[in-house]
């Protein structure tokens with residue numbers, strides 16, 4: 001069969017799960033004209049057109065329930081990686097750093113980019129990190 005003849009890509013990058021960047025398109029920002037295109041939408045469109053690694057897709061959704069931290073995004077990459085929500089993002093000033101942070105995330109197997117390799121906005125503007133489902137619980141039967 002033709003499928004059997006297709007070359008296999010066994011590189012570590014090819015084995016990584018896809019990364020999905022979810023951008024809130026309804027986020028507003030203080031000082032931005034309320035009649036103008038929503039900053040969240042601006043950010044979503046900018047990231048969708050950005051030079052991101054293969055395997056990374058961008059989608060827009062209405063509200064991540066992080067409205068007080070607008071603009072906000074969620075970065076996730078399958079069942080093996082930690083996921084992150086970042087906030088207080090500026091669609092213009094932060095675009096290059098967000099792109100760099102996503103690119104670094106996409107190279108990991110577990111979503112944990114070394115601290116010093118994260119863009120400053122990802123170090124300082126994390127709203128939450130969500131563990132992979134397979135991560136076992138801490139022992140809840142023992143006192144700390």
Ligand code: FES
Nearest residue numbers: 024027064066067
């Ligand atoms: S409007 Fe963007 S998180 Fe709610």
